[in-house]
Amino acid sequence: MLKEKAKNFATKAHQGQTRKNSDEAYITHPIRVAQRLELEGSSDSLVCAAYLHDVVEDTPVTIDDIQHEFGNEIAQLVAAHTEDKSKTWKERKQHTIYSIQNAPKEVKYLIIADKLDNLLELEKEYQILGEAIWANFNAGYEQQKWYNQSIVKYMYAGLDKSEVPGYFSEYENAVERVFPQK
Template sequence: MLKEKAKSFATKAHQGQTRKNSDEAYITHPIRVAQRLEQEGGSDSLVCAAYLHDVVEDTPVTIDDIHHEFGKEIAQLVAAHTEDKSKTWKERKQHTIYCIQHAPKEVKYLIIADKLDNLIELEKEYKLLGETIWANFNAGYEQQKWYNQSIVKYMYSGLDKSEIPSYFYDYEQVVSRVFSSVQP
């Protein structure tokens, strides 16, 4: 089964990596993103891309490797979500904001599922660690606020109401909570 292969591939690629503000194994994040997309009825390709969405950014795996192992469609979904680490934080985030405005719906689904999981975890970590969490990011509170609020502003672009998954609304609510009540 392709989804199990993607999960296994990502688990191996992320082996030894942990989440930014905890000692939790990194793979728990892609697994949660994939589970959310599967629960929302996402295609097998989208679920596979969710498992694999960070391997190109965070491991030696390349888009060509993904293409070879999983085919063109999954590689394209992963590539659309992969940031170019040679660019500045602001340039990378501007690209994601542009992408969220203009990308096909499956790319949007992947990006928002990823951002939602990251922000839910950030909210939990803030409750435990307080303001020190911002020191672990390339950009502080104000920049993170701008970025997440920009994603919310544009994530519905080009989607019919029937195409909007419930977790888009969840993301909007978490952004509102984190960046109105959590202030350094």
């Protein structure tokens, strides 16, 4: 089964990595993103891309490796959501904001599922670490607020109401809780 292969591939690629603000195994994040998409009835290709969405960014695995193992469709989904780490934080985030405005719906689904999981985890960790949590990021509170609010602003672009998964509003609500309007 392709989804199991993708999960195992990602687990091996992320072996030894932990989440930014905890000692939780990194693979728990891609697993949660994939589970969210699977619960929404997403295609097997999109669920596979969810398992694999961070391997090119955060491990020695390349897009060519993904294409060889999983085919063009999954490789293209992963590539569409992979940040170019040679760029600055602001450039990478601008690219994601541009992508969310113009990307096919499957790419939007992957981006928002990923951002939602990250934000829900940040919200939990904030309860423990408080304001000190922002020191663990390349960008502080104000920049994170700008980025997440920009994603919310553009994530519905090009989607019919019938194409918007329930977790989009969950993300919007999480952004409002973590980055309240003053």
